[in-house]
Amino acid sequence: DVKVTQSSRYLVKRTGEKVFLECVQDMDHENMFWYRQDPGLGLRLIYFSYDVKMKEKGDIPEGYSVSREKKERFSLILESASTNQTSMYLCASSRVTSGTGELFFGEGSRLTVL
């Protein structure tokens, strides 16, 4: 089974802090994604990566950056956390074959910014 592991399940940070969210997948998937989940808003794409060192902006990239130095690892970075970034963050991966729609998600990282 595909496993997507998000190292931090719960984080509490202060406004202005730099935050790193780490994600690792073990199925050699090409594509990796970071989503933000908020009640009533569904899942919104922040960034995705289709290859090592490649990244593309999703629908809500402002205030975030990403890093993919290795195929299995995709990091989300909040350069200066703000209270409106309090949310659930979900990492996902998928095979390179497009059109299947099957995303494999991690269990999420719940971030609270005070």
Next chain:
Amino acid sequence: QQQVKQSPQSLIVQKGGISIINCAYENTAFDYFPWYQQFPGKGPALLIAIRPDVSEKKEGRFTISFNKSAKQFSLHIMDSQPGDSATYFCASEGYSSASKIIFGSGTRLSIRP
């Protein structure tokens, strides 16, 4: 931005009843329509999916009904069980655009015993 509109936002169904969640999409280029199921404390997981060349797909108690002309699709859960209590997301995706899957806003389903 293309949207996928999902309703209702929350749903309470008695055990043994039928749960129905509806979604509508805008982009006729979408050709893959998955449903994801998310239990509390877990990430979403693919439940069932359909392509527009069929009008219905059934897997156990879960059925997707698809109406291409109306650009609508729905999830039916027959004989709903307490274990089905979860949040359900519909989604739409176009071929060769795995990065552009669009999710609905989610439906929180509660099955009363």
